[in-house]
Each structure stands twice: as C-alpha cells, then as structure tokens.
Amino acid sequence: MLSQTIQSARTVTIRGTRSLSALSLGSVPAGPPDAIIGLTDAYNSSTAPHKVNVGVGAYRDDSGKPYVLPVVKVAEARVIEKGLNKEYAGIAGIAGFVDRSLEFAYGKNSDTLKSGRVKGVQTLSGTGGLRIWGEFWKKFGGDGILLPDPSWGNHTPIFKNSGLNVETYRYFDYENSKLNIDGMLEDLSKASPTCVLLHACAHNPTGCDPDMGQWKAVSDVIKEAGHYTFFDCAYQGFASGDAEKDAASIRMFVEEGHDMALVQSYSKNFGLYGERVGCLSVVGSDADNAANIVSQLKICIRPNYSNPPVHGARIVEEVLSDAALEQDFRDQCKEMSERIILMRSLLRSTLEGLGSEKDWSHITSQIGMFCYSGLNPEQVDRLREEFDIFCTRDGRISMAGVTQGNVEHISSSIHEVTK
Ligand SMILES: Cc1ncc(COP(=O)(O)O)c(C=O)c1O
Incomplete structure (x- = not known):
C-alpha cells in the first residue's frame, strides 16, 4: 500500500500536472x-x-x-581550545551561562539572587525568550499583555502569535519627542491587572527612558494596579556604556518587592546577533515558586526548539566568569x-x-x-x-x-x- 502511494506520487511529480493532495497549497499568497x-x-x-x-x-x-568585539574573539578561542563536545544542552540551556546572566542583570551582590528566588533558562536570544514568556503567560497568567506605544516592531506579532491580546499604554509624546510619563502612569493605573512589558533601558524605538524618579512612580502604579512586570532588556551596557547603570530599573523593581520576569538579549551588548544568546528569568515569591515557574517554562520550550544552541552561550559564560575578560567586555561595550x-x-x-x-x-x-x-x-x-x-x-x-x-x-x- 505504502509503496503504491510512493509510486503514484512519483508519477504525479514527474508529470507535474496536478497536486497529489486534496489539501492544495497552490493558493498561498506571497507574504509581505x-x-x-x-x-x-x-x-x-x-x-x-x-x-x-x-x-x-x-x-x-x-x-x-x-x-x-575583541573580547568575544578571545573568549571564543578559549572555548574552542577546551575541545568541548557538541552534545545537546538541557532544555534550560547551559547552567553556568544562566548563573552568570542572572548576576549580570540582577547584580552579583543581590540578596534576592542569593536567596534563590531568581531562576532562569537560556533562550533563543531575546526574541525566543519573549515568545516563551508569551506562551507561559497565556497558560498561567492571563489573556493579554500591555506594551508601550510605540514598541519594538516584533513585540506585537510575538505576543499575538502566543495567543495574547495586545494592548498599549501611552509612552511617547510624539509632539514634543519626549517621554509621556503622565500618560503612561494614567494608562497603567486605569488598566485591569495584566502583564506590563517595560523596556529596561534604551527604549526601542524612541531612545527615551524614564529617570529613576519616574521609574519609582511606574513601580508604585504597577503595584497599586496589581499588574505583573515583565522587563525586556536588549541593551544592557549599550545604552549608557555602563552595564550596572543600565540595569538600575530592573534592580529597583526587585528592591521594591515585585514578583517579575526578565528577558535578556546578548545580541547588541556582546555583538552576538547570529549566535542567538538570551536568558529568561523570574523573580518568584520564594525559591520553590521560582523553580515551579522554570519547570513550566521548560515545558513551553521543549516542543518549540527542544534546547538552545551552545556556542554563543559558552562565549558569554567564558567572559562573565573571568574578571579580566569581564572588564574588557565592559570597556569594549563602553567604546x-x-x-x-x-x-x-x-x-x-x-x-x-x-x-x-x-x-x-x-x-x-x-x-x-x-x-x-x-x-x-x-x-x-x-x-x-x-x-x-x-x-x-x-x-x-x-x-x-x-x-x-x-x-x-x-x-x-x-x-x-x-x-
Ligand atoms: C527591545 C528589543 N527586545 C528584544 C530584541 C530581540 O533581539 P534578539 O532576538 O536579537 O535578541 C530587540 C532587538 O532589536 C529589541 O530591540
């Protein structure tokens, strides 16, 4: 039976005159x-x-x-010298990379990090982390997400494809080319509890960030309205030239006691665009809660891409595990x-x-x-x-x-x- 089907498929392919399947894709239009x-x-x-x-x-x-970056070349040479194998990473990626990544974002001396309330998974760069978060939020959080207006052009399709309703809060004062902080606070305070996406630094596309006083006001409004905070951090170190300063919004929200999530991208700051290196982490109510969330993130990852690529993550891990290389990275990112x-x-x-x-x-x-x-x-x-x-x-x-x-x-x- 099977060989008969293969035989007829061959015949049809050779003649090329009609589709073998009743479900033809012949009418698929060209996408923009x-x-x-x-x-x-x-x-x-x-x-x-x-x-x-x-x-x-x-x-x-x-x-x-x-x-x-020269430091990336040095770290890459060291990784290659180690002669590591090319086996699959686990679903959550390379544990050492995730640990370094959390220190990079939350701060090496963060008490919350030390408490075990922060846990993460390696992702297919920022985009992959956003998508996994979208799927997770749809399963366990809610049906919607609030994005700034405007936002990175890929945010809306990522979250729509995750099954979420995408709405926006005012962010930019188009007339005066500056942050519309009053509009932002008003919209966030009026929205029913949902997931609010914030750009941690170097807001894309506007390049306008809240100052620290304004971040505090945003944190207060989010708390009052009962929203869940989701930071997208694609430019840590790249924004001001100082990776510590660029993480200030994230660290303040942790200090303010938010349970929250964060996606990090190493595309721009490490210049690892095509290596697809990222990390998705959560600050849970306690260590068990964080571990439970991570276990569910892994369930979202597995049917998507099984596990992330190893090469770029090994490079970042190498840099962030060596004080001298880390300093070189900070200097080169600043340049x-x-x-x-x-x-x-x-x-x-x-x-x-x-x-x-x-x-x-x-x-x-x-x-x-x-x-x-x-x-x-x-x-x-x-x-x-x-x-x-x-x-x-x-x-x-x-x-x-x-x-x-x-x-x-x-x-x-x-x-x-x-x-
Ligand atoms: C705000 C923001 N988030 C996420 C990303 C994702 O980038 P990548 O998938 O290369 O990490 C970008 C890239 O331009 C971005 O600007």
Whole structure:
C-alpha cells in the first residue's frame, strides 16, 4: 500500500500536472517582506556608492563594517581550545551561562539572587525568550499583555502569535519627542491587572527612558494596579556604556518587592546577533515558586526548539566568569556606546550647521542604538528614493549605521527633506 502511494506520487511529480493532495497549497499568497529585513534587501540591491543602511539595529564600526568585539574573539578561542563536545544542552540551556546572566542583570551582590528566588533558562536570544514568556503567560497568567506605544516592531506579532491580546499604554509624546510619563502612569493605573512589558533601558524605538524618579512612580502604579512586570532588556551596557547603570530599573523593581520576569538579549551588548544568546528569568515569591515557574517554562520550550544552541552561550559564560575578560567586555561595550553618543552630537551639530531650523535636541537627549527622528513616512521615502538612505518608515534611524564618513550625507539629506 505504502509503496503504491510512493509510486503514484512519483508519477504525479514527474508529470507535474496536478497536486497529489486534496489539501492544495497552490493558493498561498506571497507574504509581505519584513519591514526591517526587506529594507536591508533593498539596501543590498541599491548600486549607489553613497548608500547608507540606518534601518537594521546592528552595530557598525566607524568605517560602517560589522564588528566582533575583541573580547568575544578571545573568549571564543578559549572555548574552542577546551575541545568541548557538541552534545545537546538541557532544555534550560547551559547552567553556568544562566548563573552568570542572572548576576549580570540582577547584580552579583543581590540578596534576592542569593536567596534563590531568581531562576532562569537560556533562550533563543531575546526574541525566543519573549515568545516563551508569551506562551507561559497565556497558560498561567492571563489573556493579554500591555506594551508601550510605540514598541519594538516584533513585540506585537510575538505576543499575538502566543495567543495574547495586545494592548498599549501611552509612552511617547510624539509632539514634543519626549517621554509621556503622565500618560503612561494614567494608562497603567486605569488598566485591569495584566502583564506590563517595560523596556529596561534604551527604549526601542524612541531612545527615551524614564529617570529613576519616574521609574519609582511606574513601580508604585504597577503595584497599586496589581499588574505583573515583565522587563525586556536588549541593551544592557549599550545604552549608557555602563552595564550596572543600565540595569538600575530592573534592580529597583526587585528592591521594591515585585514578583517579575526578565528577558535578556546578548545580541547588541556582546555583538552576538547570529549566535542567538538570551536568558529568561523570574523573580518568584520564594525559591520553590521560582523553580515551579522554570519547570513550566521548560515545558513551553521543549516542543518549540527542544534546547538552545551552545556556542554563543559558552562565549558569554567564558567572559562573565573571568574578571579580566569581564572588564574588557565592559570597556569594549563602553567604546561602542561612546561612538554612538559621538555620532549623535555630530549628526545634530551638522544639521544645525547646515541651517536647519528644526529642533534636533532629541537626537542627543535620546539614548541607545536608535534615534526616533520625527521624520514622517513621506520624508523617509524621499530619503530612500532621492538620497539612498534606508531607514524604517516610522523615522527610526539606527545611530549604529552613522559614521564620520557618512554623517554629512545623512545630515544634508535630512535637511533637504525637512525644509
Ligand atoms: C527591545 C528589543 N527586545 C528584544 C530584541 C530581540 O533581539 P534578539 O532576538 O536579537 O535578541 C530587540 C532587538 O532589536 C529589541 O530591540
């Protein structure tokens, strides 16, 4: 019977005239390209010599080239030298990596960490951790999640695909290009208890973070309203250049006694984009509660991808387990963040020097990888069509793609489309 089926399948394939299955996929429509990946494709196919990609959120050095941190090369060589095997990691990943990762985020001296109330799993970078959290929350938390408006473009599809209803709270004052703290507090206080996603630092795409006083107010409102806090931390060390400072919001929430969850990404700060290194952790009500939650996270992970990749996690573990390498990492991460801060002031001063009368102060007041420029979709289209500068239609410019060599071209083009 089986061989008969195979035989007829062969015949049909050879003739190629009709589908063997009654459930044909012949009518599947082409999907739209991903906004950011599509942008990179368009950039790659442009032949303009002065083309610039300021769409994708990946660090570039001052000659516009992808950058591997020297400390990552050293740690990688050490990992290879160990001659480890390529067996599967456990469902929760490499335990040593998770331990170092928790210390990195919560602080080596955190009493809460020492108490055993914090436990985590390795994830497929930040994206994988967000998705696992979405599935877990749908199973044990609730039906919805509250995101800032705006947020990283992938948040909404990740959580919708996890089966959650996605709603937003006000975050950005679009008119004045700054944080809308009053709107944020009001929306959080009025919402029924749910999971609230907060960007721990370097909010993507706006580059606007609450100051510590504002974080305290957010913590109070979340407590009062009975929400559950979920931090997304994709830029620790990259935002201010100081990984301790960038973790201040997370650590304050722990101090304030929240039960909460955190997803960490090592894409930007360690430059390990394609290695897919991340960690998802929870602060439980006690050690047993944290362990129970982790056991359920593992049940979400297993049918998704079984277990995470080992190579990148071994590199991070190597760096964070060695005081000298860790210091090198902190210095090199600071250098990346300083180059970005320098490009912010150069972009702003060049625009002002060209006589632009618009207020560009937000370019230097925002932090992290992105500048939420305030350009509208038509202006972005003109940048692309007339000047070969590629950025997303919400006007988000990746400062990592700005260099001393292209800042003049970017500034004069922005000036031209905003006159
Ligand atoms: C806010 C935020 N969260 C999560 C991620 C996930 O990145 P990755 O999956 O590369 O770790 C990103 C990447 O741009 C981000 O900006």
